[in-house]
Amino acid sequence: MRETTGGCHCGKVQFRVRFSDPPELLDCDCSVCTKTAYLHLITARADFTLERGHDAMTDYRWGSGTAQHLFCATCGIKSFYVPLSHPDAVSVNWRALEGVEDVQPRIRRFDGRTPGKTTAERMGDLVE
Numbered sequence: 001m002r003e004t005t006g007g008c009h010c011g012k013v014q015f016r017v018r019f020s021d022p023p024e025l026l027d028c029d030c031s032v033c034t035k036t037a038y039l040h041l042i043t044a045r046a047d048f049t050l051e052r053g054h055d056a057m058t059d060y061r062w063g064s065g066t067a068q069h070l071f072c073a074t075c076g077i078k079s080f081y082v083p084l085s086h087p088d089a090v091s092v093n094w095r096a097l098e099g100v101e102d103v104q105p106r107i108r109r110f111d112g113r114t115p116g117k118t119t120a121e122r123m124g125d126l127v128e
Helices: 031-036
Strands: 004-006 015-020 025-030 040-044 048-052 058-060 068-072 080-082 089-095 108-112 123-126
Touching: 015 040, 015 089, 025 031
Parallel strands: 025 108
Antiparallel strands: 004 015, 015 048, 025 040, 040 089, 058 068, 068 080, 080 089, 108 123
């Protein structure tokens, strides 16, 4: 396991996360993830600690309202959130992490556009 920190652009939201090395990231093709270039590191809640910024965030919910998209209210960055596909976990944006330049993640395609599929059915191939 590795541990690192991450957060938003202005620094008001900061967190610590643990992950396996190499991590497997999900590249979701839903409209929100595509427009924000979000790369998902799905982690257990026990491996995620919000160190500061709970009061600096706002949320956005759409569709079923299950996914809790959390944004820094100052700079607008979504560095982590609670995803529809993994409601008991935390999805950390790989691009919001510090000190992971030497890590070579595996990236798996994730079908976020097709309604009615289970999470297992949404998992696609590894990107070469």
